Amino acid sequence: MICTHSYGKANEAESHSRIEIIDDEEIMPDQVKWINKLKGARVLVIGGTSGLGFGVAEASVEHGVSKLIISSSSQKRLDDAVSKLKNSYPSSSTEITAYQCDLADESKLSQNVQDLFSKVGELDHIIFTAGDAPLLTPFVDSNFESIKQAGMVRFFAPLLVGRYGYKNLVASPASSIVLTSGASSEKPIPGWTATSSYLSGLHGMMRGMAFDLKPIRVNLVIPGGVDTEMWNILDQESRESVVEELKRQTTTGRVGTVQNIAEAYLYCMKDRNVTGSTINTNGGRFLV
Known part of the structure; x- marks a missing residue:
């Protein structure tokens, strides 16, 4: 019958x-036309050993990408992250590789980025989540060298990633670059003028790349406060104080988690109609 x-x-x-x-x-x-949009894709996550980057790496494996490449300045962190990914997804067929790339050294930055893209092969998506500790010196006490260094990883590195990395991407709207800024690019934090200047500059960088690199799509994710390993540089009391202050700056009463905010990067990869756009995920911080 x-x-x-x-x-x-x-x-x-x-x-x-x-x-x-x-x-x-x-x-x-x-x-099946909704849940397999990343199946078979080749994804590079720069800054993929911790925090948001590692979350995007995990999510990429769960979404069935064929090739995942993570990059970081530390070989040990790379080795640990690859091991953790393989242990977490023992039945996955995703090929997971890692390449070291130092983005903080001004004298070697351009060459390091070019060397990275000479190794990774053809890609469908480049995710940039790399960062370092923010410039904690108050703006009025900072000097030119410290101001310049504050933008090395946050601003100059993603600019060069776009400049050299687009050649590795398939020239199609199915391909994308996703950059990362921060809420202080739109809502100032006292003393953060230098850092916020670079974060704000990423808005213009993303829009310019979306034009210059078309049909490749380029977008920008703007997280608010996120509870990640970055805050481990603080002692426990200071860390708790920062987390509580971040909670007060939201309408949700919660600090963002990697599991939630990583969804913004997945969306930017999946939606082949989104480009030149900023995706805010901040728990309502701009409303407070």
Whole structure:
């Protein structure tokens, strides 16, 4: 006996799905057009050993990418991250590799970025989440050298990643670059003028790249406060104080988590119609 059922009337113009039951046993597979958008993709996550970058790396494996490459300045962190990913997903067929790349050394920055892209091969997505400790010296006490260094990883590195990395991307709207800024690019923090200047500059960088590198898509994720390993540089009391202050700056009463904010990067990779856009995920910080 064969019974056929149709469903999904709202999308009949695009897809007419059928389930066939043969002798009450065999069922035709459901359509799959939503959850496999990253299946088979090749993704490079720069800054992929911790925090948001590692979260995006995990999510990429779970979404079935064929190749995941992570990059960081520390070989030990790379080794640990690769081991953790492979242990967490023992049945995954994703090829996971890692390459060291120091983005903080001004004298070697350009060459280091070029060397990285000479190794990674053809890509579909480049995710940039790399960062370092913010310039903690108050702006009025800072000097030119410290101001310049504050932008080495945050600003100059992603600029060069776009400059050299686009050649590794398939020239298609299916390909993307996703950069990372911060909430202080739009809502100032006292004493952070230098750091905020670079974070604000990423808005213009992203839009310029979206034009200059088309049809490749370029977007910018702007997280608010995120509870990551970055805050481990503080003692426990100071860390708790920072977290409590970040909570007060939201309407949700919570600090962002990697598990939530990583979704913004997945969206930027999946939606082949989004480019030149900023994606805010900050718990309502701009409302407070």
